[in-house]
Amino acid sequence: MTASYVTPPLGAPTVHAAINALRAAGLRVSAARRALLEALYAAPRPLTAEELAAGGDLASTYRNLDALEGLGLVRHLHRGHGPGLYSPAGARDHEYAVCEGCGAIHTFEASQLDGARAAIADLCGYAVTFGHFPLVGRCARCN
Amino acid sequence: MTASYVTPPLGAPTVHAAINALRAAGLRVSAARRALLEALYAAPRPLTAEELAAGGDLASTYRNLDALEGLGLVRHLHRGHGPGLYSPAGARDHEYAVCEGCGAIHTFEASQLDGARAAIADLCGYAVTFGHFPLVGRCARCN
DNA sequence: TCCGTTGTCGCGACGCGTTCGCAATAGCCC
DNA sequence: GGGCTATTGCGAACGCGTCGCGACAACGGA
Secondary structure (H helix, E strand, C coil): CCCCCCCCCCCCHHHHHHHHHHHHHCCCCCHHHHHHHHHHHHHHHCECCHHHCCCCHHHHHHHHHHHHHHHCCEEEECCCCCCEEECCCCCCCCCEEEECCCCCEEEEEEEHHHHHHHHHHHHHHHCCCCCCCCCEEEEEHHC | CCCCCCCCCCCCHHHHHHHHHHHHHHCCCCHHHHHHHHHHHCCCCCHHHHHCCCCCCCHHHHHHHHHHCCCCEEEEEECCCCCCEEEEEECCEEEEEEEECCEEEEEEEHHHHHHHHHHHHHHHHEECCCCCCEEEEHHHHHH
């Protein structure tokens, strides 16, 4: 065990690192968790718990997503209606905007929205993240 | 009937105006709708359908909220978990920020967030509203 | 004012997303 | 390998919101 994440500050870059973090936290590395992490890291976009379960047990998937989120390895975001979406918490954070018109999910590097975040902090003192709750509006194409 | 809202562009300033708008739209003014509007306009903050039903029928309350929303008299916003929150659509639009730490809901005049909205439009072309989906983060006190 | 039409109410049942309880299984440490 | 215990997988329950339907009542017209 060379460079394990004792208490990972924010995410892990790979499935392997995530598994190490899991071990380091005293959690067991089960087949279900391995599969979950692989599905999460392989996905090009945030997925629902149903999609991540992929035939496996849904309740366990929710429990594991919750556990992983507690370690900072996974993040979830809410759309208006419908199930929540889960994504791995990589080294660089992503933030999201969903279009009310077409349902498309737009992904940004967190740094891209620093300007908007700063404007909001100036206005009301809120430190906001558009990752847990996405920006919602109409995209350029749907306007 | 002097100054009724034939097709109200955005909200009504009082319960009375809202009732007129209801009539003008060809909808009936029932006791349930009267009570619903009074509860909405009397509330100092957005309320849940459950709170608005206040012992009355919940399904009807949802239907009425939906109808009123269709007329532009009511708006709703989502918190992360828990039920949606409904508020009357007054003359001036409000937008909201909810604190992940303490659950407080912060209310803004829409114009107060124009700066943030402009920053976001510049970055990604999205025309966002923080009214249907609030800003989410940690308020100054919970940081 | 009464009447008929039809929008609305209130009730129960349902649907979806998520969580809980519990016995059986399988990781991890010795 | 054996034992302790976290984790699994199943079923049932939950919360929020919606649907279907018979009974009622709001509104327009006579």
